[in-house]
Amino acid sequence: MTRINSPDELEALRNRIVSERNPDTPCITVCAGTGCLASGARDVVAAFNHEIEAQGLQVGLSFRSTGCHGFCEKGPIVVIDPEEICYLQVTADDVPEIIEKTIMGNEIIERLLYVDRNTGEKAVHESDIPFYKYQKRMVFGANRRIDPKSFEDYLAIGGCRALTKSLFEMTPDEVISEVKEANLRGRGGGGFPAGKKWEIARKAPGDSKYVIVNCDEGDPGAYMDRSLMEGNPYGVLEGLTIGAFAIGANEGYVYIRQEYPLALENLTAAIEDSEKRGFLGKDILGSGFDFQVKVHRGAGAFVCGEETALIISLEGEVGEPKPRPPYPAVKGLWGKPTNINNVETWANIPLIINGGAAAFAAIGTEGSKGTKIFSLVGKIANTGLVEVPMGISLRDVIYKIGGGIPGGKAFRAVQTGGPSGGCIPEERLDLEVDFDELTKAGSMMGSGGMIVMDEETCMVDVARYFIDFLTDESCGKCVPCREGLRQMHRILTNITEGKGKESDIEILEELAETAQEASLCALGKTAPNPFLSTFRYFKSEYEAHINEGRCPALSCKRLVSYYIEPEKCKACLICLKECPAGAIDGAKKTIHIIDQEKCDACGICFEVCPSRFEAVMRISGAPVPPPIPEEQRTVIRKSKRQ
């Protein structure tokens, strides 16, 4: 591997790589992101490698394992270019058939195609699948086209053009004004305009400055930064290097979660490779600009995603937030001006430089430009990562891309913005997704978590769950967050256990105001959102819990009783055998009854009762009928002939 010393050398290399690749040659791509690896992609990759070698197909066929494609629900995913034939839930056993039929015989394997669960229609090409069709994959799309460990792949799709353009054709101020004009807002949660932040850091006095990638993604269910870092580390590094040049930093850090081993591996490999090739280190591409990147592994504290806590943690101290101002852009790492952005923000930079601010700003809404990657999870048919233009409606994301709610259940709410985001109900689903609209709806963009909940989700319990998470992750430095969340959690737990009092709501509101207004950092200031948004939209559920001891979603264990309807019970013994508490009494031909004293309300009897009987019912807020008298418990079976 030789060092590249000028833009001309880079372009010569790129031309050579591209000319050696025939765009008509079939290329098999296997998604080997974390989701697909979990569902068996490693075996699929091994099977392809084996088959290709065994059949001597190395010439005239290329094969690539890539980062996450996003459609995690249906992994492992195999895409065959140039036609973009998309096979889902592929196993190693399917591989010889794919080679034989699709590669050698130009034949589609019907059973591996996407089937629309409503219409039954099949889709052959990736772009015909509704999950992909309504997305706009400007940032995330590169994942599918490159092997994350191959610099050649990155160059082949136009990588490093933005870097050479910045270093050789633009001044740092021009780069900053491009990012400012694009109005790129921080994708990590705050939504602060990135260009403005860069400008402050550039203008701040100081001879040494730093840039940081925040890859301490900690929201439950969110993995967009992870997948970008795993799938396209060169893209993130290119954005970071451009930022360093614009701000005047010669050192950068990537703060990455210890729990992301593949992201760490691919990033570290990309840094080492870039150093050898002259894309990082001294005199990058002969431009005279020096920039080196170090990796710091985070130990798993959620609060370290907060920028001041992250910086302190990077310095080796306990990760607790510091009061702002001073902002890191003026006084950050080691007291020097520091610009910190999250992974997705950095990954947007090459796009803005390549395509220009105007093209970027043409996408999105008045206040939020470009696209946003969301992790769409929960009670949704198509779990996965989706990249959509700002301004798309929540309804389109959930129904067109996400495929709606599975199991014939009704939609209840969508929780956006991570644990301290808010829950948005059905009547607000047409809101245009952007930073400001989500905030107005009592939620937030956050880093892009989107958890869909169905009718069986209790909204009070959801509030309790997220407050529990935040109580656990609070650093404990300031009183409104540490003590306020402790008490909020206690009160919410009481409500879900039927011990709520009417005065609880007022106290929760006081605690919420205190945390919002007086907490030290954004974790505490936003922490009451799970309560506030659920109370705003689902007040009646709180009232039912407190006043009637009833959980409308039939979900809160302490407020739900199980009862076997005597006229429906066929004395099949199934629930009796499965009950872990031994609370069910009965025998063959003897109608089963639940001993309410022994019952743990685990719900197993409800789940195992055959659907043709549906004899177990859930009761909340009403007394359980008394068990039927012993003499009436014999099941009289109708004769088969009748």
Added chain:
Amino acid sequence: MSGIRMKIDGKEVQAAEGMTVLEAARSAGISIPTLCHHEQLAPFGGCRLCIVEAEAQGRTSIVASCVFQAQDDLIIDTRSDKIDRIRKTILELLLAHAPQSPQLLELAEDYGADKYKFEQEASFCIHCGLCVRYCTEVKQLNAIGFIDRGIRKEIAFLPEIAAKECNDCKECFPLCPTSYLQAAFVLVESLAFPKPKLSDSHQ
């Protein structure tokens, strides 16, 4: 005193460059309650009792006066209804830990805080951090520190250092707004360095 002019509770106040709002207020005789503040220590911003409403360029926000820098044309309200209401809640949260603390009880009276609003907690510690920071910043001994995080966070003496240093110092004891610190020390002392005979310690 050079040039910062600001208004606190309707009163014209002059402050020196680098002063915090809290320092500016106190220099003008306006009192703002604090628990974690100490003149010898770096500002911490943990108890949040010193919050005030600050209006700058037409925008009002709530800031912690112990860390917020004084600046020209700032308009500060130290006792708005909202500030009083939040301070009352903060005090009630702390009183759940230390209902006997004279300092807290005095403030509770000022703000009408109910000391039994919340269920009582087992630990007296209110995490002001005065002991920890005093030991680190002033004495530079590091005999006491915080362990764990969030609601599980507590102060703990490092027995190896405490055994050597603490008996002759104990300067942190009077800083503690509750009696927790002393209790924690006595516990460490008795567990880690048991005295040969009980009578020895009373001589």
